[in-house]
Amino acid sequence: MATTQLEHIAKDIRKSVLISLTEAGSGHLGGSLGLADVFTVLYFQIMKHFPEKPNHPDRDKLILSIGHIAPVLYATLSEAGYFEKEELLTLRKLGSRLQGHPGRDHGLPGLELSAGSLGQGLSVAVGMALADKMDEKKREIFCILGDGELQEGSVWEAAMSASHHNLNHLCAIVDRNGVQIDGQTSDVMNIEPLADKWKAFGWEVLECDGNNIDSLKETFSKFPTVNKPTVILARTKMGKGIKTIENDFHWHGRVPAKSELPDFLKELE
Amino acid sequence: MRFYTNKGDKATRFGFGEGVLEAAKLNPSVVGIGVDITASVSMDLFANQFPERFFSIGIAEQNAVGITAGLALSRKIPVFSTYGVFAALRTTDFIRISVCYNNLHVIIGGAHAGISVGPDGATHQALEDIAIMRVLPNMTVLSPADATQARLLTEKAINDLEGPVYIRFGREPVPDFTIPEMETNIGKGQILKEGNDLSIVATGHMVWEALQAAYSLKKKGINSRVINLHTIKPIDKEILIKAAKETGKILTIEEHQIHGGMGSAVAEVISQHYPVKMRIMGFPDQFGESGTAGELLQKYGLTAGNIKKECEILLDS
Numbered sequence: 223m224a225t226t227q228l229e230h231i232a233k234d235i236r237k238s239v240l241i242s243l244t245e246a247g248s249g250h251l252g253g254s255l256g257l258a259d260v261f262t263v264l265y266f267q268i269m270k271h272f273p274e275k276p277n278h279p280d281r282d283k284l285i286l287s288i289g290h291i292a293p294v295l296y297a298t299l300s301e302a303g304y305f306e307k308e309e310l311l312t313l314r315k316l317g318s319r320l321q322g323h324p325g326r327d328h329g330l331p332g333l334e335l336s337a338g339s340l341g342q343g344l345s346v347a348v349g350m351a352l353a354d355k356m357d358e359k360k361r362e363i364f365c366i367l368g369d370g371e372l373q374e375g376s377v378w379e380a381a382m383s384a385s386h387h388n389l390n391h392l393c394a395i396v397d398r399n400g401v402q403i404d405g406q407t408s409d410v411m412n413i414e415p416l417a418d419k420w421k422a423f424g425w426e427v428l429e430c431d432g433n434n435i436d437s438l439k440e441t442f443s444k445f446p447t448v449n450k451p452t453v454i455l456a457r458t459k460m461g462k463g464i465k466t467i468e469n470d471f472h473w474h475g476r477v478p479a480k481s482e483l484p485d486f487l488k489e490l491e
Numbered sequence: 492m493r494f495y496t497n498k499g500d501k502a503t504r505f506g507f508g509e510g511v512l513e514a515a516k517l518n519p520s521v522v523g524i525g526v527d528i529t530a531s532v533s534m535d536l537f538a539n540q541f542p543e544r545f546f547s548i549g550i551a552e553q554n555a556v557g558i559t560a561g562l563a564l565s566r567k568i569p570v571f572s573t574y575g576v577f578a579a580l581r582t583t584d585f586i587r588i589s590v591c592y593n594n595l596h597v598i599i600g601g602a603h604a605g606i607s608v609g610p611d612g613a614t615h616q617a618l619e620d621i622a623i624m625r626v627l628p629n630m631t632v633l634s635p636a637d638a639t640q641a642r643l644l645t646e647k648a649i650n651d652l653e654g655p656v657y658i659r660f661g662r663e664p665v666p667d668f669t670i671p672e673m674e675t676n677i678g679k680g681q682i683l684k685e686g687n688d689l690s691i692v693a694t695g696h697m698v699w700e701a702l703q704a705a706y707s708l709k710k711k712g713i714n715s716r717v718i719n720l721h722t723i724k725p726i727d728k729e730i731l732i733k734a735a736k737e738t739g740k741i742l743t744i745e746e747h748q749i750h751g752g753m754g755s756a757v758a759e760v761i762s763q764h765y766p767v768k769m770r771i772m773g774f775p776d777q778f779g780e781s782g783t784a785g786e787l788l789q790k791y792g793l794t795a796g797n798i799k800k801e802c803e804i805l806l807d808s
């Protein structure tokens with residue numbers, strides 16, 4: 223798909239994120255906006271998936287380990303046709319299929335995992351990749367991690383096991399926005415040197431501008447390698463698209479006031 | 492009719508290992524996860540026969556549980572086992588979210604359960620695992636009485652169930668006495684001895700002790716009913732309420748902390764449906780210690796002799 227077309231889709235996804243979170247009145251805006259370009263490229267360029275047949279046995283799978291940025295996953299799934307956009311307005315409400323953190327028990331099509339406790343998703347993705355390897359099934363597994371999440375030790379257990387078992391069809395994407403709830407990742411708990419860490423754990427390491435469609439397209443095209451799992455360190459801006467909130471970690475868990483929404487939406491035009 | 496016959500001593504962990512192997516022979520979806528103590532939890536039977544279906548994950552229990560979730564989401568039936576203290580406690584949040592919230596058919600084997608693991612001491616004695624596993628939604632909790640039952644329940648858990656299962660078993664050889672011909676269904680208790688003076692509800696290794704206690708009570712003219720509660724969740728309300736109505740008093744015995752375990756689960760049923768006097772026997776609210784299995788069971792009163800004594804006290808109260 224042409225870059226301009228993908229950029230247009232990313233814009234629509236950001237609008238959906240803003241609208242659904244404003245309506246919900248709570249949730250995680252910053253990371254959801256920051257990852258809109260990654261989700262766009264994955265669901266509209268890279269992944270093989272079937273919105274009409276969400277459980278198609280040949281689909282690629284996306285595991286969202288950072289369940290709190292569910293709004294961008296929901297916005298992307300509806301943009302791709304898994305369900306109607308109006309349903310986004312039920313986000314976080316009683317009886318909704320759009321739970322605050324993804325919950326498969328509520329039946330939303332396209333969800334691969336109920337998740338929200340950090341440090342678990344990569345292990346699940348490893349399990350899926352192991353099953354595919356055993357079945358000699360050609361399928362890519364993508365797993366989205368936060369950079370703060372890398373402070374969870376279990377992520378590194380999973381990283382070790384993925385290279386040990388040569389899971390080359392596994393791709394982890396780290397949302398490297400440099401911030402987390404308490405502030406800068408470097409102040410809260412330094413995770414650098416990040417590329418060296420992943421390399422030392424036996425991974426192919428790619429880095430890119432996670433808010434640039436061309437950079438993402440080019441980087442994803444290098445996956446998979448022959449014998450190693452791949453990690454993409456995607457540099458993003460929390461709150462990307464809305465200048466007043468970009469890179470402000472206070473927007474990790476805040477949503478726009480109803481009065482702020484029209485200006486935010488206008489800014490995306 | 493006798494519902495059991497002692498065939499000699501055998502550790503329940505071997506029943507688990509045999510059950511996994513038997514189920515795996517019939518079902519190619521069964522896969523195993525090892526975390527460095529494969530032979531100790533008797534998963535080597537499976538690993539040796541099906542090396543291509545066995546994945547070594549190293550000493551990383553949390554990751555192992557997350558991986559089982561991924562395997563189950565890809566239509567495998569993963570079996571993961573390590574010592575109960577790690578299987579149930581170190582991994583609890585992974586079991587809660589990745590396995591139970593996703594409601595996945597994952598078999599978690601809690602080995603070396605109870606005080607009878609002995610000399611290794613408190614760190615390795617799983618005495619809280621039933622309490623923690625049974626409060627997780629979707630989870631089934633099994634505690635077989637002996638090796639034969641461990642094998643049978645493991646096979647059933649793999650073949651017949653759909654959600655997550657925690658199955659608990661011990662390290663030391665104990666009497667292997669249940670007979671496979673006796674109907675054994677997950678979710679249903681078993682009456683191993685009839686009687687109407689009081690009921691002894693036991694689970695795991697303590698079922699044999701309860702039977703011995705029941706026979707020494709019988710010599711004194713006391714007819715107790717012995718119920719093997721091999722499934723702690725979902726609990727068999729019917730058999731418990733019937734016992735309360737017909738025998739009027741219930742004593743529970745388990746190789747587990749007295750708070751939150753099988754006895755508590757029984758009390759939750761009895762207190763709400765047909766309150767009768769109860770006595771909950773088990774390990775006190777404290778950590779274990781080193782010693783031989785025999786010494787520890789003796790010290791903490793998890794013996795037939797002590798069960799008999801407590802039954803008499805309950806009958807007199």
Ligand SMILES: [Mg+2]
Nearest residue numbers: 369370401402
């Ligand atoms: Mg971050």
